[in-house]
Amino acid sequence: MIGVVAQLKVKEGGQDGFEEAAKKLVAAVNANEPGCKLYQLFKVQESATDYVFMEQYENQAAVDAHRASDHFKTLGAAMGPFLDGRPVIIRTDIVE
Protein backbone atom coordinates (compact mmCIF):
# COMPACT_ATOMS: atom_id res chain seq x y z
CA MET A 1 0.00 0.00 0.00
CA ILE A 2 1.17 3.50 -0.84
CA GLY A 3 0.20 6.32 1.51
CA VAL A 4 0.10 9.97 0.52
CA VAL A 5 -0.30 12.98 2.78
CA ALA A 6 -0.99 16.18 0.85
CA GLN A 7 -0.78 19.41 2.84
CA LEU A 8 -2.49 22.43 1.27
CA LYS A 9 -2.64 26.04 2.43
CA VAL A 10 -5.63 28.06 1.25
CA LYS A 11 -5.77 31.82 0.80
CA GLU A 12 -7.69 33.65 3.52
CA GLY A 13 -11.29 33.85 2.31
CA GLY A 14 -10.80 30.98 -0.11
CA GLN A 15 -11.97 28.24 2.21
CA ASP A 16 -15.50 27.89 0.83
CA GLY A 17 -14.40 27.77 -2.79
CA PHE A 18 -11.62 25.34 -2.01
CA GLU A 19 -13.86 23.04 0.03
CA GLU A 20 -16.53 23.00 -2.68
CA ALA A 21 -14.07 21.68 -5.27
CA ALA A 22 -12.23 19.44 -2.80
CA LYS A 23 -15.45 17.73 -1.68
CA LYS A 24 -16.34 17.03 -5.31
CA LEU A 25 -12.88 15.53 -5.77
CA VAL A 26 -13.28 13.27 -2.72
CA ALA A 27 -16.61 12.04 -4.06
CA ALA A 28 -15.28 11.47 -7.57
CA VAL A 29 -12.20 9.59 -6.39
CA ASN A 30 -14.16 7.32 -4.09
CA ALA A 31 -16.75 6.63 -6.80
CA ASN A 32 -14.35 5.98 -9.66
CA GLU A 33 -10.98 4.69 -8.43
CA PRO A 34 -11.08 1.08 -7.21
CA GLY A 35 -7.32 1.15 -6.58
CA CYS A 36 -7.66 4.08 -4.20
CA LYS A 37 -8.40 2.69 -0.75
CA LEU A 38 -8.58 5.95 1.23
CA TYR A 39 -9.21 9.50 0.08
CA GLN A 40 -10.38 11.96 2.68
CA LEU A 41 -10.12 15.70 3.29
CA PHE A 42 -9.26 17.04 6.75
CA LYS A 43 -8.91 20.59 8.09
CA VAL A 44 -6.02 21.30 10.42
CA GLN A 45 -7.10 22.16 13.95
CA GLU A 46 -5.99 25.60 15.16
CA SER A 47 -5.45 26.83 11.60
CA ALA A 48 -7.94 28.79 9.50
CA THR A 49 -6.30 27.95 6.20
CA ASP A 50 -4.56 24.54 6.31
CA TYR A 51 -5.94 21.29 4.97
CA VAL A 52 -4.70 17.72 4.59
CA PHE A 53 -5.71 14.97 2.18
CA MET A 54 -5.07 11.46 3.55
CA GLU A 55 -4.74 9.05 0.64
CA GLN A 56 -3.96 5.35 0.22
CA TYR A 57 -3.49 3.40 -3.02
CA GLU A 58 -3.01 -0.30 -3.55
CA ASN A 59 0.01 0.24 -5.82
CA GLN A 60 1.83 2.76 -8.01
CA ALA A 61 -0.47 2.04 -10.94
CA ALA A 62 -3.39 3.26 -8.82
CA VAL A 63 -1.48 6.45 -7.97
CA ASP A 64 -0.78 7.00 -11.65
CA ALA A 65 -4.43 6.36 -12.55
CA HIS A 66 -5.49 8.93 -9.94
CA ARG A 67 -3.19 11.61 -11.29
CA ALA A 68 -4.22 10.87 -14.90
CA SER A 69 -7.96 10.95 -14.18
CA ASP A 70 -10.20 13.63 -15.67
CA HIS A 71 -11.71 14.40 -12.25
CA PHE A 72 -8.28 14.99 -10.71
CA LYS A 73 -7.25 17.29 -13.54
CA THR A 74 -10.53 19.21 -13.63
CA LEU A 75 -11.10 19.55 -9.90
CA GLY A 76 -7.41 20.08 -9.17
CA ALA A 77 -7.56 23.02 -11.56
CA ALA A 78 -10.71 24.26 -9.81
CA MET A 79 -8.92 24.25 -6.44
CA GLY A 80 -5.87 26.04 -7.82
CA PRO A 81 -7.03 29.67 -7.54
CA PHE A 82 -7.83 29.20 -3.85
CA LEU A 83 -4.41 27.79 -2.90
CA ASP A 84 -1.68 29.81 -1.22
CA GLY A 85 1.44 28.25 -2.71
CA ARG A 86 2.10 24.72 -3.86
CA PRO A 87 0.88 21.68 -1.93
CA VAL A 88 3.43 19.73 0.10
CA ILE A 89 3.15 16.06 -0.83
CA ILE A 90 4.58 13.25 1.34
CA ARG A 91 4.76 9.93 -0.51
CA THR A 92 5.17 6.79 1.59
CA ASP A 93 5.03 3.00 1.57
CA ILE A 94 3.23 1.06 4.26
CA VAL A 95 5.33 -0.67 6.91
CA GLU A 96 2.57 -2.09 9.11
Next chain:
Amino acid sequence: MIGVVAQLKVKEGGQDGFEEAAKKLVAAVNANEPGCKLYQLFKVQESATDYVFMEQYENQAAVDAHRASDHFKTLGAAMGPFLDGRPVIIRTDIVE
Protein backbone atom coordinates in the same frame (compact mmCIF):
# COMPACT_ATOMS: atom_id res chain seq x y z
CA MET B 1 -13.63 11.98 12.88
CA ILE B 2 -10.28 13.32 13.99
CA GLY B 3 -7.27 12.70 11.77
CA VAL B 4 -3.68 12.78 12.98
CA VAL B 5 -0.53 12.72 10.88
CA ALA B 6 2.60 12.13 12.96
CA GLN B 7 5.93 12.66 11.19
CA LEU B 8 8.97 11.06 12.84
CA LYS B 9 12.62 11.22 11.89
CA VAL B 10 14.78 8.30 13.03
CA LYS B 11 18.51 8.41 13.69
CA GLU B 12 20.63 6.76 10.99
CA GLY B 13 20.99 3.12 12.01
CA GLY B 14 17.97 3.27 14.28
CA GLN B 15 15.46 2.07 11.72
CA ASP B 16 15.26 -1.55 12.88
CA GLY B 17 14.87 -0.68 16.55
CA PHE B 18 12.30 1.96 15.77
CA GLU B 19 10.29 -0.29 13.48
CA GLU B 20 10.27 -3.12 16.02
CA ALA B 21 8.64 -0.91 18.65
CA ALA B 22 6.43 0.92 16.16
CA LYS B 23 5.01 -2.33 14.75
CA LYS B 24 4.15 -3.48 18.27
CA LEU B 25 2.40 -0.16 18.83
CA VAL B 26 0.36 -0.52 15.63
CA ALA B 27 -0.73 -4.01 16.71
CA ALA B 28 -1.59 -2.93 20.25
CA VAL B 29 -3.60 0.10 19.14
CA ASN B 30 -5.59 -1.88 16.58
CA ALA B 31 -6.27 -4.66 19.11
CA ASN B 32 -7.24 -2.48 22.06
CA GLU B 33 -8.68 0.86 20.93
CA PRO B 34 -12.19 0.58 19.49
CA GLY B 35 -12.34 4.37 19.09
CA CYS B 36 -9.27 4.38 16.87
CA LYS B 37 -10.41 3.75 13.30
CA LEU B 38 -7.04 3.92 11.52
CA TYR B 39 -3.53 3.47 12.84
CA GLN B 40 -0.84 2.63 10.33
CA LEU B 41 2.90 3.15 9.97
CA PHE B 42 4.39 4.31 6.66
CA LYS B 43 7.96 4.99 5.57
CA VAL B 44 8.61 8.05 3.46
CA GLN B 45 9.74 7.25 -0.08
CA GLU B 46 13.15 8.65 -0.99
CA SER B 47 14.15 9.03 2.66
CA ALA B 48 16.13 6.55 4.73
CA THR B 49 14.99 7.94 8.06
CA ASP B 50 11.50 9.45 7.83
CA TYR B 51 8.27 7.78 8.89
CA VAL B 52 4.61 8.75 9.13
CA PHE B 53 1.80 7.43 11.29
CA MET B 54 -1.66 7.91 9.74
CA GLU B 55 -4.25 7.90 12.50
CA GLN B 56 -8.01 8.41 12.76
CA TYR B 57 -10.17 8.56 15.88
CA GLU B 58 -13.92 8.75 16.22
CA ASN B 59 -13.74 11.66 18.68
CA GLN B 60 -11.46 13.51 21.10
CA ALA B 61 -12.19 10.99 23.86
CA ALA B 62 -10.65 8.29 21.67
CA VAL B 63 -7.56 10.46 21.12
CA ASP B 64 -7.27 10.97 24.86
CA ALA B 65 -7.70 7.23 25.50
CA HIS B 66 -4.91 6.51 23.00
CA ARG B 67 -2.49 8.88 24.65
CA ALA B 68 -3.35 7.60 28.14
CA SER B 69 -2.97 3.91 27.22
CA ASP B 70 -0.25 1.77 28.73
CA HIS B 71 0.83 0.53 25.30
CA PHE B 72 1.27 4.07 23.98
CA LYS B 73 3.32 5.09 27.00
CA THR B 74 5.47 1.94 27.05
CA LEU B 75 6.06 1.62 23.29
CA GLY B 76 6.36 5.38 22.83
CA ALA B 77 9.17 5.28 25.38
CA ALA B 78 10.72 2.31 23.55
CA MET B 79 10.78 4.31 20.29
CA GLY B 80 12.27 7.39 21.95
CA PRO B 81 15.98 6.49 21.82
CA PHE B 82 15.77 5.88 18.06
CA LEU B 83 14.20 9.26 17.22
CA ASP B 84 16.12 12.21 15.82
CA GLY B 85 14.25 15.11 17.40
CA ARG B 86 10.63 15.47 18.35
CA PRO B 87 7.80 14.17 16.17
CA VAL B 88 5.79 16.71 14.18
CA ILE B 89 2.09 16.14 14.86
CA ILE B 90 -0.67 17.50 12.60
CA ARG B 91 -4.10 17.35 14.25
CA THR B 92 -7.13 17.68 11.99
CA ASP B 93 -10.91 17.30 11.78
CA ILE B 94 -12.57 15.55 8.88
CA VAL B 95 -14.28 17.69 6.24
CA GLU B 96 -15.37 14.98 3.80
